[in-house]
Amino acid sequence: AVAVNALRRRLARRRPRRVLVGLEVAASQSWRILRGANGEDEKNANDKNKKTRVAVFTNHTGVCPRTGRHVVDMLHACASVDLRLVFAPEHGFRGEKQAGYSSGGAATDSITGVAVFDAYRSRGDPAALASVLEEADVDCVVFDVQDVGARFYTYVSSMYDLLVAVARLNNDFSSPSETKTKDKTARRLRKKSRRPRTRVVILDRPNPLGGTTTEGPVVVEPGFDSFVSRVSVPIRHGMTVGELALLFNKRFVASDPCNPSGRKLAKTDLRVSPMRRWRRWMAWEDTKLPWVPPSPNVPSPTSALAYVGTCLLEATNACEGRGTTTPFELIGAPWADNRLAREMNNVLGATNKEPSSSLRRGALRRRRPTAPSVDARTRRPASACVWREAHFTPSWGKEKDVKCVGAAAMFSSSEDENLGENLALSKIAFVKRALFLEGVEVLLALKKLYPTAFQWRGGAGARE
Template identity: 40%
Template sequence: MLLGSERLLASGRLNGLKVGILANPASVDHDYRHIVDQLAASDTFDLAAIFGPQHGFNSDLQDNMIETPHATDPKRGVPIFSLYSETREPTEEMLDLIDVLVIDLQDVGARIYTFIYTMANCLRAAAKTGTPVIVCDRPNPIGGVAVAGPMLEPGYESFVGQFPIPMRHGMTVAELAKLFNEHFEIDAPLETVTMEGWSRTDYFDDTDVPWIMPSPNMPTLETAIVYPGTVLFEGTMVSEGRGTTRPFELIGAPYLDAEALAARMNAHGLGGVYFRPVVFEPTFQKHAKTPCGGCQIHVTEREAFEPVIAGAALIRECYGLAPEQFAWREGPYEYEHDKMPIDILAGSPELREQVEAQVAVTDIAESWTTGVAEFSALRLPYLLY
C-alpha cells in the first residue's frame, strides 16, 4: 500500500512552494523516513515551518495537558510552532511564512484524540487566510467499519471533542478532514491525498506500515484497540494504567479487589475479551508508587470486541464495587473549568448518571444506538474507501 504522504511527495504538487508541515514522530513512510527529513532534503520546494500537536513535535512530553513551547529546529533552522500551547490555532503571522500547510498525523480512531482537532483548528485558520491545506491520509489503526459509543452533545464541546461524533468514529484522518470542512462548514481550501491499498476492514497490522507511537501513552496497536473505552477513565480517579508499560489496558485503584472486579466483568459475557485480575503499581500520575487492584484487558477477538461498551462496563463495576471510595475526577480538564471531565470525555452527563444509577450495561449500550445510526448515515458521503 501507499500512504498519503508517500503519494504527495511523489506527485510534484509541492514544487516551488514554501511548505509548512504539521507532524510528529509517527509521520514516517514505509522505510521509517520522517516526512520532515524528506521535505528538508528537497531541492524543488522549501521547508518553511514545522507545526506540532499535543505532546510536541518530538512527542517528548509524557503526560497530557502539558503545553509545549514554540522553538526553532536546530538541524533545519526553521521555526517549530506548538499548537498545544497558548496557540491552539495557527496565527496569520505563522501562515504568512508558508504557501501550503501539509498535515501528516496518525490518528487512533477515537473522538477524544486531540490530533484531529488540531487539524480542525488548522482548517479554521486556513479558511481565514486562504492558505491551502493538504491532508495526507493514514490508516485508522482500529479499522474503518465499526462506529460505536456515545455522541458528543451540544454544550459539551472541548479540545477533546469539537463536533457531534461518536466515541469510535470509524473514519480516517482525511475523511474526518472532509467531514469537518464540508458538513461542519469550516470551508477551508482543502485537498486530501488518499492511500492506495487500504481496506476499511484493515487493522493497522494488516498493513505493512510501521507502527510508531503516535503519542507517549499509545505504545502499541493493542493500546489503540482498547483506548476508545478505557480513555473514559481519565474522567475518574481510577488509574487508566498511565505510569505502566500497558496504559489503557490496565485499570485499577488501591481500594479495588482485583478478583472481584475481574469476576464481575467476565460475568457480563462481553464478546472477544477476557478480564484478568492484576495488581500493578504506577510509576507516575494517579496512585503513583501505590499498588492498585484491578484487571488487564485481553482482547481475544478484535471483530467481536466492543471497546466503548467494555470501558463503560468497567467504570460501572469499579463504581459498584466501592461507591464510597470511587471518585470522579475534578476539573479543570483540557481548559474546561465548568464541566466534569467525565462529561467532557463521554460527550454529556448521561454516562456518569447511568454509572451512578448502576444502569444495566445492555441498557447503556442501547442508549447509544440512535446517535450511532444517525452518524453512520451522515459519514457516508465523506468515506474515501
C-alpha cells in the first residue's frame, strides 16, 4: 500500500504532456522538411553551401509554445535557410487589424528586415501570388497559421489560394494536353528549361473545435463562392490545417479556374509537419497549449466554439458581439428584448433543474464520462450551453454606442441536464459543444420573435 501511494503521489506531480505543434516538430528535426525529397534542394544540389530559399505564410499565431519565438525569427536565425519573403493574411502580419482589413501594401519586418507581402489584398487571385513567388525565386513556402475550425474563417481560404498558386507555378501554366505531345524532343527541351519546383510545407496546429464532429452545409453552389466559402467543405469541417491542405490538393486544386495546368501538387511538393500527442477528441484545454487569439474577435477558446455558429449573424442586422469583451458569445440587437434568451433555452432544451441532492450535500462521486445526451423531445444533441439575458453597448461595429438587448452563452464543464449526476464531462462531449446548431436557432428565433425588425443584410454592407 505504501508503494502504491508513493506511485500515486509521483504521478500526481507529473506535469501533463503538452501537444507539440508542427513548428516544434520541424525545428527539432533541424528543418529537414524544408529540403527536397532527397534532403537537398533541386536548385542547390550541386552546391552544398547554398541555403534553402524560403517564404513564410504566417501571422502572429505562428509562435513556438515553449519559447514564444516566432516562426519568422526562428527561420531567419537558421543557418541553412535564406528567408526571402513573408506573406500576411487578413488581420495583418502582427494581427493588429480588425475584420476585413490587413497590413495594406508592401512592408518590411522591423526585426528581420524581410519583405512582407499583403496576401489578403490579392485574395481570390492565386495568379498574383504565383507572380510574387516566381519573382522571389523560393524553393519552399512554409504555412504556419492557427485556424478556428470554420469554413468561413479566411485563413484556410488564403491557404487554398497558396496551393493553387504553387500548382500553377510548378506546372508552368501549361495545359494537360500539352504534356501528351508525341514530339519527344520538344517535351525533353521543355522539361530541361522548366523552373525548379516550389514546395509547400504546412506546420500543423490543432483544431480548437476538435476533430470528431462536422456540422453544417457542405456544397457551395456555383456562383455563390467567395473568399469565405472557396470550396465545398462543411462549415464546421473538423480538420486541422494540414488535413485541409491535403484535401484541397486532392479534390479541388486541379480543377480550380486559376490553375490552367489542370494538375495538382505532387506528393513531394506538399508536405505536412505533423503534431505529436494530438488526438481528434481533444478540446483546446486538453492540448495544454497557450491560446494565442487568431484574430482580435476570437480572444478565447470559448469564442472559437461560439464563432462557428453565431458568426452567421454577420449577414443580418443583429449584433454578433463585436465591440464587446466576449464577441460571438454575446448576441442581441437594439430592437430585441429578454424573450430571446428564454426562446433559445426552450428551443434547444436547456434545463433549469435544481442541483441534485448529492450535489447540495457535497457528496460528489466521480463517474465515468459519457457522450453528450440527446434531447428526448427533439431527438437532437443536448444544448451546448445555457443562455442568459444580456444587456450591452458595443464600443464599435454595427451597433456602436447603441444599447442592445439579447442573450449570452454560458459554457460549463458539465452537462447541465445531468448536473450532480455526471460532473466529469467526457472529452468527446466537450468538443461537440461548438455552437453551430445554436447559431442556426438564433436566426430562427430572431425571425420568429421580431419578424419586422429582423432583416438580412445585402449589397456593399454585407461581408463577402
